[in-house]
Amino acid sequence: xxxxxxxxxxxxxxxxxxxxxxxxxxxxxxxxxxxxxxxxxxxxxxxxxxxxxxxxxxxxxxxxxxxxxxxxxxxxxxxxxxxxxxxxxxxxxxxxxxxxxxxxxxxxxxxxxxxxxxxxxxxxxxxxxxxxxxxxxxxxxxxxxxxxxxxxxxxxxxxxxxxxxxxxxxxxxxxxxxxxxxxxxxxxxxxxxxxxxxxxxxxxxxxxxxxxxxxxxxxxxxxxxxxxxxxxxxxxxxxxxxxxxxxxxxxxxxxxxxxxxxxxxxxxxxxxxxxxxxxxxxxxxxxxxxxxxxxxxxxxxxxxxxxxxxxxxxxxxxxxxxxxxxxxxxxxxxxxxxxxxxxxxxxxxxxxxxxxxxxxxxxxxxxxxxxxxxxxxxxxxxxxxxxxxxxxxxxxxxxxxxxxxxxxxxxxxxxxxxxxxxxxxxxxxxxxxxxxxxxxxxxxxxxxxxxxxxxxxxxxxxxxxxxxxxxxxxxxxxxxxxxxxxxxxxxxxxxxxxxxxxxxxxxxxxxxxxxxxxxxxxxxxxxxxxxxxxxxxxxxxxxxxxxxxxxxxxxxxxxxxxxxxxx
Ligand code: GLC
Numbered sequence: 001x002x003x004x005x006x007x008x009x010x011x012x013x014x015x016x017x018x019x020x021x022x023x024x025x026x027x028x029x030x031x032x033x034x035x036x037x038x039x040x041x042x043x044x045x046x047x048x049x050x051x052x053x054x055x056x057x058x059x060x061x062x063x064x065x066x067x068x069x070x071x072x073x074x075x076x077x078x079x080x081x082x083x084x085x086x087x088x089x090x091x092x093x094x095x096x097x098x099x100x101x102x103x104x105x106x107x108x109x110x111x112x113x114x115x116x117x118x119x120x121x122x123x124x125x126x127x128x129x130x131x132x133x134x135x136x137x138x139x140x141x142x143x144x145x146x147x148x149x150x151x152x153x154x155x156x157x158x159x160x161x162x163x164x165x166x167x168x169x170x171x172x173x174x175x176x177x178x179x180x181x182x183x184x185x186x187x188x189x190x191x192x193x194x195x196x197x198x199x200x201x202x203x204x205x206x207x208x209x210x211x212x213x214x215x216x217x218x219x220x221x222x223x224x225x226x227x228x229x230x231x232x233x234x235x236x237x238x239x240x241x242x243x244x245x246x247x248x249x250x251x252x253x254x255x256x257x258x259x260x261x262x263x264x265x266x267x268x269x270x271x272x273x274x275x276x277x278x279x280x281x282x283x284x285x286x287x288x289x290x291x292x293x294x295x296x297x298x299x300x301x302x303x304x305x306x307x308x309x310x311x312x313x314x315x316x317x318x319x320x321x322x323x324x325x326x327x328x329x330x331x332x333x334x335x336x337x338x339x340x341x342x343x344x345x346x347x348x349x350x351x352x353x354x355x356x357x358x359x360x361x362x363x364x365x366x367x368x369x370x371x372x373x374x375x376x377x378x379x380x381x382x383x384x385x386x387x388x389x390x391x392x393x394x395x396x397x398x399x400x401x402x403x404x405x406x407x408x409x410x411x412x413x414x415x416x417x418x419x420x421x422x423x424x425x426x427x428x429x430x431x432x433x434x435x436x437x438x439x440x441x442x443x444x445x446x447x448x449x450x451x452x453x454x455x456x457x458x459x460x461x462x463x464x465x466x467x468x469x470x471x472x473x474x475x476x477x478x479x480x481x482x483x484x485x486x487x488x489x490x491x492x493x494x495x496x497x498x499x500x501x502x503x504x505x506x507x508x509x510x511x512x513x514x515x516x517x518x519x520x521x522x523x524x525x526x527x528x529x530x531x532x533x534x535x536x537x538x539x540x541x542x543x544x545x546x547x548x549x550x551x552x553x554x555x556x557x558x559x560x561x562x563x564x565x566x567x
Pocket of ligand 1: 103210271331
């Protein structure tokens with residue numbers, strides 16, 4: 001059962017479920033809501049406080065579900081609202097709370113409102129919910145400006161009028177199937193309040209807010225800025241055209257009023273890719289309450305980097321009155337096992353494009369380091385996030401075939417290159433055009449989970465999964481690892497169980513080690529965490545050894561290992 005505690009979220013262990021790849025209960029190749037219910041016992045065995053579900057709403061899957069066609073429903077391929085309620089009940093009964101992913105910046109182009117907008121005239125009420133503009137040029141054939149999208153060359157797509165003629169352009173920060181909402185529109189604002197209320201009333205405990213920093217835009221400058229705006233770089237002024245505008249906080253202050261009508265208040269965490277000094281603004285108690293700290297996602301496996309990031313983020317969290325979040329993996333980035341198991345300086349994007357052939361992967365090293373990093377973050381004050389499969393030591397599937405890829409970052413980042421190719425039939429060279437993909441995309445970390453050592457999809461479902469699993473996933477399955485003492489799963493289970501008992505304080509202090517490769521902190525309640533990143537064997541100080549991420553050498557801590565001590 002759930003404990004009544006308003007502050008349950010401050011030091012929680014939260015597991016991210018990517019529903020389509022978690023567990024498939026009906027054999028159609030897609031993970032589903034009943035699959036999560038079936039997995040409740042497994043989730044319980046990880047001593048979690050909460051799970052966060054990536055989108056499970058009706059979607060055309062142009063962006064793995066982050067293109068939502070109906071915010072208050074379940075994708076029929078994944079189940080029904082009744083299944084959702086049953087899942088919520090089952091997880092709550094195991095003491096696990098549930099976060100839902102809210103995608104407010106854009107909807108799917110299949111959303112009723114967008115379809116209505118396409119069917120309506122320029123200037124209509126229906127179009128005002130999105131961002132429609134006339135094109136430039138004689139016949140409106142040029143986009144309103146040159147903004148680029150994250151997933152496509154242009155952030156504008158020309159719409160078709162109901163009679164089939166070309167019409168206005170609409171704006172999308174991501175794929176063309178993800179039109180951006182106009183957040184100055186009151187109807188949009190009210191509809192999201194309705195969505196948040198809908199899930200809160202069902203008993204959902206919290207929300208992860210997708211691209212939380214992008215909702216408000218400065219439309220007055222849309223017609224004038226024709227430069228190719230780099231949509232990746234964000235300034236800290238609060239006055240950028242597209243991102244992190246000061247007005248976005250009005251939205252979250254209104255949301256907080258709604259969250260606080262519940263007991264315990266609903267919690268929320270912002271996905272805001274903004275410079276760290278601006279992140280705290282989203283995390284204040286009168287707004288979302290917490291914001292993701294993604295600094296470790298981009299960091300190298302390095303004592304210096306980890307130490308700097310922790311120091312900075314603990315200070316930042318204190319400024320906002322929130323606690324920090326620690327994230328090593330999610331559905332958007334290369335899995336840590338692969339990142340840490342590749343030689344220093346490897347270009348991960350190139351590694352994926354080469355199907356994993358551009359550099360040698362040391363799997364054992366990657367897993368060892370990933371476990372050390374995980375036990376390091378679990379001991380920090382604040383929330384620990386675990387992305388499904390991380391607890392199994394899964395590696396990034398780098399050799400997915402092109403035909404299997406689903407991610408729009410693969411499909412849309414294409415350039416055409418002229419090539420001379422030898423044409424066998426005519427025995428001569430001809431000029432052709434080849435498609436060059438600039439990114440392989442994020443499918444390699446979204447491959448279905450292995451539950452058993454064998455079977456058509458290693459127990460994920462009764463048939464094959466929507467993305468093929470590599471053979472190497474069998475020995476990493478839950479079934480295989482559950483039997484092995486010292487397996488990654490076993491180490492995670494023990495660590496998370498201990499963590500639950502030890503997270504009694506948010507106090508924290510660094511302790512000098514005399515070795516730059518060895519990082520030591522204590523939580524002032526006698527709990528010590530020491531990580532030897534890449535140094536010589538390190539003699540441990542006094543204290544009872546509670547747990548380690550890999551075997552110790554007596555009282556010596558080998559490199560790539562974390563130990564927890566009780567002083
Ligand atoms: C977030 C999600 C990512 C998605 C994007 C657009 O960054 O994590 O998966 O593609 O938003 O919704």
